[in-house]
Amino acid sequence: MRFLRRFLIRLSNFVTRRSTDQRLREEIAEHLAFQTEENLRTGMSPAEARRQARLKLGAAEAIREDHHAEQSLPFVENLFQDLRFAVRMLLRSPGFSLIVIATMALGVGATTAIYSVIDATLLHPLPYPHPSELVRIEANLPGVGSHDVGISIPELRDLQNSGIFQYVSLCFHGSENVTGSAQPTHIAGATVSPSYLAVLGVDAALGRTFDPHDATPGSNGEVIISDGLWKRAFGADPHILGKSLRLDNDLFQIVGVMPASFRDQGQTSEERGTELWAADGFYGDPSSPPMRGTRSPYETIARLQPSLSPEAAQRHLDALVASWKKQYPAYYPPQAAWTIHLTPLAETLVGNVRQSLILLSGAVGLVLLISCVNVANLLLARASARGHEIAVRQALGAARMRLIRQHLTESLLLFVLGGITGFAVLFCARKFLLQFVPESLPRLNDISISWGVLAFAIVVSVAAGTIFGLAPAWLTSRLDLTTKLRQEGRGSNGSRRRSRLRHVLVIGELALSLVLMVAAGLLLRSFWDLFKVQLGFNPTRVMAIETTLPNPNDPNTDIYHTATQESVFLREALRRIRTLPGVEETAVSDRAALPLGHGQSDLRQRPMIREGQDAQSSQPPLINTSIVSPEYFHVLGMTLIRGRLFVDQDLEDTPSIAVINQAAAHTYWPNQDPVGKRFIVRSRAAKPGWTTIVGVIADARTESLADAGIPQVYFDIYQRPDKFLAFYLRGQVDPSAILAQVRTQIQSVDAELPVFRAETLDDVLSSSLSVRRFSMEMVALFAGTALLLAGLGIYGTISFLVHEQSREIAIRLALGAQRRNILRMVLRQGLTLAGAGVGVGLVGALIVSHLMASLLYGVSPYDLSTFAGVTAVLTAVAIAASYVPALRAMRLDPITTLHSE
């Protein structure tokens, strides 16, 4: 209380600049008068009485200073004084200040930008309450090498009743046709357990969410829509609740609208953009009652009990799994080694991008470090220039701490101004910069330049300013006064120590930029290799356009139920599309066959039972399946190696056939001819009985650019129909008009069908590389910046060296040294620094490239040509940067230099 009162009075005195100095003077005069009178009474002479009174009082000036310190806030006062002085120094050398502020703005701005991306993805990936409770449940069969095989309904119920979870939910992200309006639309829709939104913990903005305890077997007829769909399709109708929506000829009732901020969880941008959720029990008519062994290929997410950590939950779950195995041995054969694994949902969403982001933050951290080092170097250089001023101040009695404080204030001011500038530029350019962030980067939160990001920028600049401002401040204040004042500029002890520090800083800078450049070089090589990889198919001039056939709940109302029914539509649609201008060839497939496409979640691996090798019960291997029309292989330019492809004579009532790729042949029929072999892959539309392999095609990178050897089996779409279709057009078509043209043609066959998402395969290819491209471009940008900064650093240091040695050089020249030798001498100094930097940098680069090995493709982390190339570039830059000051040294005029000293 008393302390606070005292502080407030002092603060108000400080602000109002009130001074009680006059009062103190009067009091002291009074005091002296009293004391003098007293002394006179004891019989001193008047002069002696006055002298003794003064002695007794003590040093009046010291008292006044103490009194003033008590009066006001001396610390703040000094700070203001330092700041005023710092601003004056800053304005006096605007060029220097500008360079420092720009360098720091670059470093802090780049760091802050990457931080804002990481904040929205890695640090806060889930915009739901208590995100740490959310987990993904994966059932694996490590015994047969299968992962994420899904769980059955009885297992789901057991999990729900286990007490480990608050809610467990199945979900399936797909798409829905909204019909009944003028233009059929196609939206990303999810079929989910009624507890899905309870798992995520988000309530509806309008209406309600599903009852999480609803146990209706099939669809309960309720849907919830997103805010976006509500506004777009229903004009934000406030009376939307209870209205019906027709999805694939079935009527659903809208029970709720989600908040505008809600985004669904999911691995792809389409899943995250889901606009409609339909509640479903995932079993029931027309399927048989749920069986423990019938695993549905859906994603399972759950919310843990708040008291359980994921590790503890996993332990409980392991115990539960063990008890199931004892209770139902028939369903869990020991050789399959069935397990259930919990993964924090946040991790599964960020997934493989985590490494790229960590790499980016590392790279940007290095850029920040390099800019700090550069600025520290500049500060040191200026400190030498200001040596005389500092020596004079010290001679006049400035305390060392006071000098350090003043220097620190100056550098902090520069760093913070730089940081704020960087943040301001970032804030103004955020719209522009966000374009470069690939859509496929997993983020449910919008990347925003928020207060948190501003705080980050300020903390970073203050920390950097303190660390990198302290060393120059410390060294500057450590001057040998007499030598400095006596012989200015001849290299005193202090300045030698300083130049040693400068050398270390430059070497560090060079080393750090080498590390960054090696990382960028390796990423560039990987990207290039991936870009130039032998695809095994030809994406040029091929366009894909999607449609989805209705999938009503009652199969009797499905007009596309059998292959024969569907083939009528397919053949007519293909025929009409082929008549469009510029179209040369057409094909159709299910969405899983779309190369590098969005189909990944539709495409689930299915168990394959090989004749004579696998039995139904023994957990057969899983394989990727695609369903294609006979022309598919030709349109995509895939090569047949053995046997034959599909022909028009292969129909629903002819024997079921399949084509496999080489990888499948090698994996599942090693050392035999697969043509003629038989197997079974079950699906909704599959006929019972064996499927015969008729042909083998060459491997193509249709699943992953990085992996050519993924086993694939292709079925004929006229034998095995599918609802999710992609039409392919090869030819010279107008990409902007083609969607409307194809839509007209398809809808003239069936007016209820939505036609959407026209993409060239080249675009699909390039967007599949987007995250890689993003990190490659960013790291390359950072490496370029680092190289520039390092070049500036070495230029500054060599210039400074030349300046310091100008007297020596002048004497050498006067004594007849060859100008060429002077040039060589200076260049040698530059090269020595570069050599040391490269040496240290190579070690660092080896460590870093080893760490980033998993991000590379087709290039060794120790790729000699990359290392050699980068070293050459850095050395060349170092020589170029030293050459200018070296030339200046060579052209030095000995007479003027020696006279000016």
Add this chain to the structure above:
Amino acid sequence: MKEKPDVLQGTLALMVLKTLDVMGTQHGWGIARRIEQISGDLLAVNQGTLYPLLLKLEHEGSISSQWGASENNRRARFYRLTEAGRKQLRAETRDWEQTAAIITRFFNVKAEDLP
């Protein structure tokens, strides 16, 4: 900047408060003189150090000051204990006595007194 140890400063403040408590209103020299008289030569403090201390106590609200006329009719600044200061003095006196008592007892203990 602080040449005097804290203990001494704290003690000096206590002395000032006690002096004002005993003598009522008093000017700076009067306080200094009184402290000097009581402590004799044992306390070698420059009288000037008193003034920053008086300002501090005033900021803390323990004392107040105003101009007035001295006994020989000169203008002087007079200090007076406030109610808060009186309370503070009581508390600090108690603390001081307690500390002193403990230290005294500590010094008086002989080896044979210990169990």
